[in-house]
Amino acid sequence: MVELLESSLRLGTPLILAAMGGILCERSGVATICLEGAMLWGAFVAAIVAHYLHSPWSSIVPCLVGGALVLGIHAFATQKAKADHIISGLVVNLLVAGSTPLLCKFLFGSPTNSPNLARADRFHELAIPFLSALPGVGFIFEEMPLTYLALILPFVLHRLLFRSRFGLRITAAGEDPDTLLSCGVKPDRVRWVALCLGGALAALGGAFLSVSHASQFTRDMTSGRGYIALTALIFGNWRPLPTLLSCLLFGFADALQIRLQSAEMIPIQFIQALPYLFTLVVLVGFVGKARPPSAIGRVS
């Protein structure tokens, strides 16, 4: 059981990071289905940088910048060129899905994956002294560095969103951009910042997949996690703390899927569909009450 919980925490980590990024973007009034693209790009950049510089830590900054750039395209298309948010999001996803294999083939000769990272080139568990020895909950303190970040981030974001000027501006840009404008703040500027920050966080979620959870970049390795993160934040009502819980729930579904694969009672194809089915059921069953930011997706 502890193993299953630990594995849920691990599989929940990329979802939490991406969903927190998504909260910033969506609360500022931009529909962001390109979380998937930002994650995939982050996974790619992190794997490449860790491969060439032989250190997982060196991949963090390029990954953040890469994610910010990817959602920068989304910001340009939606804010500057007034394109439809969903179409722009699809463009970004397509661009990343196409350019990552293209670059992989150019750099390593194979479009499907990057070379395996050596043990020293990826993240490892970092046990926190004393806390990791606690009975019962000790496993939380023997995790990857990015998992700690994912557990702290929602609380930071909660403070930022509800207790700071910047956070209130983000919410205002998503709820009532005209009022924000009449207060002398340009909503599109706020959205640019929110999108770049959000993209950076989502990319970090991708980095967890390629240099922490696995040891290489493989084509389409996010396999829909961006959309699952999006559902998680909708289920969490666009608030950081409930979203943290819903991401852990989706992480649990993924962990359960991996556990059941070894059971061999049900065909593996159906077990693999479990996280997606679970996401669907949550989306269909419980999200009726969700209230999105009122200006979301509106082209100004």
Next chain:
Amino acid sequence: MKSLAFSLSFACTLALAVAAAIIWFSGESPLALWEALRASLSSEGLGYTLFYATPFVFTGLSVAVSFHCGLFNIGAEGQLYMGTLAVIATATALPHLPPGLAIPLGILAAGLGGASWGCLAGMLKAWRGSHEVIVTILLNFVAYSIVDYSILYLYRDPVSQSPETLKIPGTFSLNTFDELLSPFSVSLFRSTPANLSLVLGIIVALAVGFFLFRTRWGFELRTVGANARVARFAGMNSALSTILALSLSGGLAGLVGVNEVMGHEHRFIQGFSPGYGFTGVAVALLGRNHPVGVICSALLFGLLHNMSREIEFATTHVSKELSLVIQAIIVLAVATQPFLVSLLKRRSRGRAS
């Protein structure tokens, strides 16, 4: 029509420039692009171009119908696999039908298979208010599982090493253009898989146009898409239109199975689609969601797809995913066209003064 021609040429110019830049950056000669274009327009290449254009006609129409109702169907990929599965299931269950019955039945099965998957998304959207983009994406993954299971455990070819089904009975196969022309000893497309499905695509496109612009149901569907409030005040049932639009959209995507199974491979090969469904969004957008526009842009995307295959063969560093990047650039160009055009105008006015 003039604006359609303008967007087409505008997007194409931009896309070709980007493609040339990528190829040049990879250390290859951008002339590879010209070679690929020439190869794609030769008699053999043209056959492949038309063969690849056929699924784009179906998925482009699929996305266009959902757009008209104000919906984004990103699930064409899953729907086309479900349609293909339905063809295989029908052909396996009824092996002794005469061709006159088998072919219409196969086409019907492909449509219904895709429509069932689209209808599911439509019901969830209409009755539960779930966002159709997320629902259709998630349903794609569920469809992949169902299809993979069916190929591997229900219809698998036990002799074959790769994951594919047994061949379906010959009565279910559509003729290729080459087979049709052989009695006249003409070979237009030199034994390429371009087949009658393209004709089916054109007929279906005309039918979709008639449905959307000449029938009451099509009018209601478009009204719901244009303004759901107005539609409700006019007494239209927007839930019904939503379900109808996504079912129809799924059915059109499912028809890809006709081209793949009945027209070409005669079996279901796991993962045959290089993203036909996702490209459908680009096809519909570039074709301005009009059936005729969709056919034009499907031909263009068929050409692009074939060209990127040719480039992958001819070069060592460029892979066929080049076409995905080009598609993204084309959609971006279409979506931001008003902005880009105004930018260009301002630039040229500045120079004139």
